[in-house]
Amino acid sequence: MRVIFLGTPEFAVRVLDAINNSEHKVCAVITQPDRINGRNKKTITGAVKSYAIEHGIKVFQFEKISIEGEETLRSLNPDIMVTCAYGQILKQNILDICPIINVHASLLPKYRGSSPVQWALINGEKEVGVTIMKTELGIDTGDMLLKESTVLKGDENSEEVLSVLSEIGARLIVKALDIIESGTAKWEKQDESKATHCKMLSKADGKIDFSESALRIKNFIRGMTPWPGAFTKTEKGILKILKADTAESSGGDINGEVVVSDPKKGLIVKCGEGYLDLKIIQNENGKAMDSKAYLLGHKISVGSVFGD
């Protein structure tokens, strides 16, 4: 089938690659417009765009696809379109062009919306997965065709999980295209009563609440890493936490109080329930590093309190 692929970030690349290496033909890629990094004015090219250029696939970028894209898409004469973390919502005029399916990184109907993996980790889910379903006006509400899950070890962050899920997505999308082409697709309605929708995350959501249990905070950090990032505040400013684990310890009266701070033992903080060993941290101007290395050159006194 002639496929138009709509996607933008790294997660979508493996999926695109799988289609490109299958019997199906990717006749064009649609991706978000290039963004300019405010810090150094350099243009950031999305991962999907880079792939497409490298493999000689036509690329189109629209500010608003539903307004600017319809004619172009029709002229490409696609049999089907595949959306995968594209970043824009399709309006009816686009949906009318041809059948469209979506690759979504959750086990629908749970975790509809824009950051399903982050939320699944934050909530401590033991199992995550990928669903292939129809793209329609509602966000991630379409009838489902294929679904596959995977079990987590319990310490992966969202980047690592996304990587695993993109491989599953890559497998499923080719299978889905084959099924649809053969005309044997069986679509399953989503159970609305079990549906959950996750809200879009922003940097401000990354603030750690040390009154929560150590396990919850650990999961929170897993979900928020690497984006939008989890952080707390110290006397010296913001401290990002990229990895942490629950730990055995004692002492401390206040949630967020540092009970261990030593280049050999690490950095341990009291939580609402239990203790959290901060493994990888990063201060405002520095690189992410092991907390033990951090403590070789920075002082954090036992008894100081994180949080603000």
Add this chain to the structure above:
RNA sequence: CGCGGGGUAGAGCAGUUCGGUAGCUCAUCGGGCUCAUAACCCGAAGGUCGUGAGGUUCAAAUCCCACCCCCGCAA
């Protein structure tokens, strides 16, 4: 021209205000001590201080200029 921090030994940092032989902690190597240790003691090695046959100077990690790279905020 959105705001700001940084590049010094393998790692993490100090030293730059006010130029004058480069320092701390850890790691490494050698030796010692201990029933034992995330333990301790003694010693050693390791750096063209991001780049520029740049500028100023008797003298530059430090002051001036240009460029490269990394990072936080804001978008």
